[in-house]
Amino acid sequence: MAIMEPSSDERSPSRRGVLRGAAGLLIGAAAVSGVAATAGCSAFRSKARSDEDELFGELDGKIEKVMKDHAIPGVAVGVWAKGREHVRGYGVTSLANPQPVDGDTLFRIGSTTKTYTGTAVMRLVEAGKLNLDATVRTYLPDFAAAGPGVAEAVTLRQLLNHTPGWLGDFYQDFGRGEDALTRYVTGMAALPQLTALGSTFAYNNAAIDLAGRVIEKVTGSTYEKAVQDLLLDPLKCExxxxxxxxxxxxxxxxxxxxxxxxxKFDASGWYIPRSLGPTGGLMSTAKEQLAWARFHMGDGTGPGGVRVLSRDSLVAMRSNPGPGGTLAVELDGMGVAWHLRPSAEGVRIVQHGGTWRGQHSGFIMVPDRDFALTVLTNSESGSKLVSDLTVDDWALKKYAGISNLPATPQTLSASQLAPYEGRYEGQVIFGDGKPVDLRVQLTADQGRLKYRALSPEGDPMDPEPGVPETLAFYREDYVLPMDGAGKPFGSRANFLRGPDGRVQWFRENGRLSRKAA
Structure with missing residues (x-):
């Protein structure tokens, strides 16, 4: 999904988080269910639900089981399906100071923040202040990038569909001042160019931060104040x-x-650098996340009929995808900050989600089926629940009647696997500004690829939770990451070939690792 990564120290993404992209204390719960007539964060007018409600009872049981099995202290969920809404909290807010979670409990939503950045851009497009196909230098004349000609040519649309081609995992902390984004964008000049501009999807946090700086420039405001004025206040997202x-x-x-x-309670997990605000800085609740989904599936009006966006702009955000690939699941590509995902039935799934240290969230909607689901968790292991509800197709089948593209693991011969074998290298820049190399070794093993992360010294590391042990092909260049028991994680990854037809990249969790040997 998608994703701000958790950290291996107080303020930086962990190695495991970058490589993969996931004590149930059920002592308190609150739930509401009913019908809401309008979109926007103040739209919830709910009535009590029965615990025996068949529409949502199975969902509750599934969540409670995963919480218990995977040590997730607290969860909040919001669902809109079949003309009804279901908002519920499970478990506790904290093991250090436990209070029951409910639909109003605050969580970090991580990279779902990107959809607010994209929507704020669209408001400015409608106001005539931005053009998606204008270059970034139209608004930031001094923008610099390492790739030849990239700074002059990269467009706002390419930022939002994750195709600028430079290294995207840039998490440097530039302080709490109002110049944090300005300093961050200046630092982007050193990011290496991995692929040609506009040619390849690779998840790119830095690109979205740059879009946030464009918002600052044209509004004359801080990014946070601009988003509040453009979106949060009109939608009454308090x-x-x-x-x-x-x-x-x-x-x-x-x-x-x-x-x-x-x-285990992690006091350091809540902090996030201000320089990462546009790509992952928001806090929100299950109620307000579900309202955000219903706004995006609606006609562009908020509470009281206030016009926030046109319906055409909302549809445009989830149309016209850029280059496709994989990001937990197969993607048609990215629209304006939305993952656009195919289904076996030909109905488009619109998705995001996010991660920060100890907080995993998922967000999925199917406008053509009037279905949306958001799930917020407060544990490093919450990725398991997020995957079960938004990557796997259980909820899609139950509430929207659609499913993922089929993927049946295959057994390949040694000669078929040989082109994919080798060492793959990627990179991330942590909060201190220091780049860290990430290496994976793939070797043929009984019809699949054995997956081993490598230490900085190049030695194979022991398997760790959340990291695959093997990769099973289900079609040419596309693989299912498998656990030690040979079961799919539910996610998908793929290889990319260079101009000579040889395997050049491995794309996992949307990130590219170059084949080195």
Whole structure:
């Protein structure tokens, strides 16, 4: 999904998070269900639900089981299906200070923030202040990039569909001042160019931060204030904010790591650099995330009929995808900040989701079937639940009547696997600004590729939770990551070939690793 990665120190994404992209204390729960007439964050007018409600009862049971099995202290979920909404909290906000989670509990939503950045851009497009196909230098004349000719040519649309081609995992912390994004964008000049501009989808946090800086420039405001003025206030999203001091008094879900099958409170997990605001800085609730989905599936009006966007602009955001690939699942490509995902039935799935240290969230909608689901978790292991509900197709089948493209694991011969064998190398820049190389060795093993992460010294590392042990092909160049028991994680990955037809890249969790040997 998608994704701000959790961290191996207080403020940086972990190696495991970059490579893969996932004590159930059920002592408190709250739920609402009913019909809401309007879109927007103040639209919820709900009535009590029965625990025996067949439409949502199976979902509740599934969530509670995964929480118990995978040490997830707290979860909030919101569903809109078959003309009804279901918002519920499960478990507790924190193991250190447990309070029951409900639909108003705050979580970090990570990279779902990107959809707010994209939507703010569309408001400015409608106002005539931005053009998706104009170059970034139209608005930021001093923008610099490492690739020859890239700074002069890259467009706003290419930022939002993740095709600028430079290294995207740039997490450097530039402080809490209002110049954080300006300094971040200046730092982007050193990012290596991996692929030709506009040619290849590769998940790109840096590109979205750059789009946030464009918003600052044309509005004359900070990015956070611009998003509040353009979106949060008109939609009356009172609990969706970038800064914790604006949400004092509201119940907040803490972050938790997991070790030996047990969750542990992580006080450091809540911090996120201001320089990453446009790509992952928002906090929100299940209620307000579900309202965000219903706004995007609606006609562009908010509470009280206030016009926020035209329906045409909303549809345009989930149309005209750029180059496709994989990001947990197969993608048609990215629209304007939305993952556009195919289904076996030909109905488009629109998706995002996000991760920060100890907080995993998922967000999925099918406008043609009037279905949306959001899930927020407060544990490092919450990725399992997010995958089950938004990557796997259980919820899609149950509520929207559609499913993933088929993928049946195959057994390949040694000669068929040989072109894919080798060492693959990627890179991430952590909060301190220092690049870290990430290496994976793939070798043929009983009809599949054995997957081994390598230490900085080049030695194979022991398998760790959330990282595949093998890759099973299901069609040419496309693989299913498998666990130690030979079961698919539910995610998908793929290889890319160069101009000479040889395997050049491995794309996992949307990131590219170059074949080195």
């Amino acid at each position: 609990r969706t904010r970038f800064f914790a001091d604006e949400l004092v008094g509201y119940r907040t879900s803490a972050s938790h790591t997991v070790a030996d099958g047990k969750a």
